[in-house]
Amino acid sequence: MARNVLFLVHGIGDHSEGWSTELQTLLSNEFSVYMRHTGKTAQLSDELEFVEIFYNDIFDSIWDQWVELSQSLSNSKIGNLPGPVTNINRLLNKAQRTDDTARDNATTGYAADAFLYYAFPLVRRMVLLRVMSTIADAVASRSGGATQPQFGILGHSLGSAVMHDAVQQLATTQWNDQRWPASKTRLINDANAFFSGQGANPVSGLQEELIEDLTSHYTGTGFGQNEFQLSAVISVANVSNLLSRHGGSPFRSLFRPDRTVDGAISTGLTQFFINIRHDLDPACLVKPFDASKLTDLTHRAVNVSLGHVYDKNVHALLHYMQNPKAHRWIFGLLCNSFDLAENTYIDRRFSEVLKMEQHPDYFPRFGGGFSDINILDELKRGDLSNLVTVLEKLI
């Protein structure tokens, strides 16, 4: 049986090929926790295939190109450049990220990547073409067989906007016009020949309808609204409400589950939409995303709110996905072995019973570098004596 597929789309940061290796390892280990609990031997790699998508090199290339242009002026022997040119040069040189140290500390530089994506249509075009190509290639190469895998997509931060725009664009672009020159006359003639051969009257009412259908099918792309549907969209630290540029707002696009429009079902591009946010993640505070606005079929769109603190960077995808409330949706929607028993065990991982047992599967709210201090409890009690310590831990 074909393995299901989960596309992984990164956010801002220094990502290169292999960026998702740690995430895949984390998910495999977590999956094993549930299989072990229910006595199953399935491995995540048996059931789910990850297809990593990365586009960060496009941002890097653009910045490098601009820095090079800028330096071609700075390094010339012209002497004093005009004031505005000098200022532009200074700005662009700041964006240079060839130095590893600068790259590590380049939070503002990476935020500038989001600006590049949002403001520059050509940059966005290249990013989306890359992402669409990867998705389309992976889907097409796994289609046409006796069994079809299910496809899901996970996007983090900027990746949530990128995956929205890419899937929306993929579904709404008529890609094959040049390859499928459909002539209605020819279709009618062919259909007549076909039905005549079968002893039916030429172009009956059915056949006219059929030809209309043919025409519409003939111009399909394989990824259109009624042709292809993802099984799951998992949007982590969703900023598509802020950065998406395609399909109108994310609440009007097709990148949603099915919903009722004028009494009829309007097909969406995914069966389920899971929106995962963290209470302390600043990225979730600006124009927060509410999945319930996507569809009236309430069980198809779910908001998940997390509050655990295991690392000072609560925005990190790894930090999000180590929480069972987050990774349960990947396993539940895309892994056949993850059934009711495993789903139930997710809830038990937060229970006092496991805590009392000091069970290794127990998932406390605070862990990692924050395992020894209950920050919120301290603050709730109004006990500020440890505030300095708390802040040191957080910052």
Add this chain to the structure above:
Amino acid sequence: MKTYQVTFLIVAALVSEMALAKPFWCTGGTDRETDHPLSIEALSNASTAGLSTVDKLNLVSKALNQNVDTILQTSRFQANDENDLLIFQQAMSHVIATIQTEGRIEAVRLSLPNLKSFGLSAVDCLFEPGTVATLSPVLKSIYYASHSANSFANQATSVVMDNTVQTLALRTEEFNNWILSDESLAQWPWEMYLNGKLVSSDFSQPAPLTQIIALRPSAGLNLSYASQEDADVVPAFAFEPIGFIRYADRSYKEHIGASLLVTVGTEGGAGYGLAFRWNGYWAGYTVHSGDGADAVYLGVDLYRYLQSDEAKTRAKTAFVQKLEAALNKP
């Protein structure tokens, strides 16, 4: 499966049968399939005869229970080419997945996940003959029909998807060649913004062959001269307010272009003129507003070419020596 769903399917399928003068699954095929009792007459008789729901259900299931794969394979239709066959395969899959009602066409998607909503479990959807055989007639019928529909749709969609993949790969390569390759003319941020705004919003369209030049700063050499020996060569800043280049093809390796040119920082005051570009090299001619003489302006890359052994072996002139001296000034 819930009662209303069964009822809906039965009614819809019966209406469909009645509406279609000769349903396509009644034509051709094997002998076993051609004598099934479904026809307008049969259905009319059946409805007037007051058959029980179970009997009607059996009638529908017999119609649906034919393997459309077999019908297609044994039909007399001869495909002229692969596309024709694809069209009819997809049409059949569409018809079988479409139930015609009196007022409108309502698509009933019989994809595997949707089959679950009709009461088939995931296991049933795996097309294991042993499992399917245990299904009720209606479920079995729906299953076979959907399997055939899916089979057609998968084949057709796979071909169409491959075409989409090829188009996407082509567009990706074109835009990469244009924006990121070393051979194309690199764009300053505002130029990239402007060119992006001018590109078609239709993602299926090829990358443009024309690139706009706007407010483009450059460094080069201003050559103000009456004769080569007397040439006054100084590094100077140049500025192209507006212009364009045109690429030869979508490999974006060769281009020609023209732009307005303004030079500043020269002794003769600001110069105004035209610049011409050719594959990374560019030069312009300017007239000066002040007392300075008219001048030729050379882009750095062109100067570097003139410095090259290839150019030197062609003509090692005083002109080139002047250029070298100007660039080698501390």
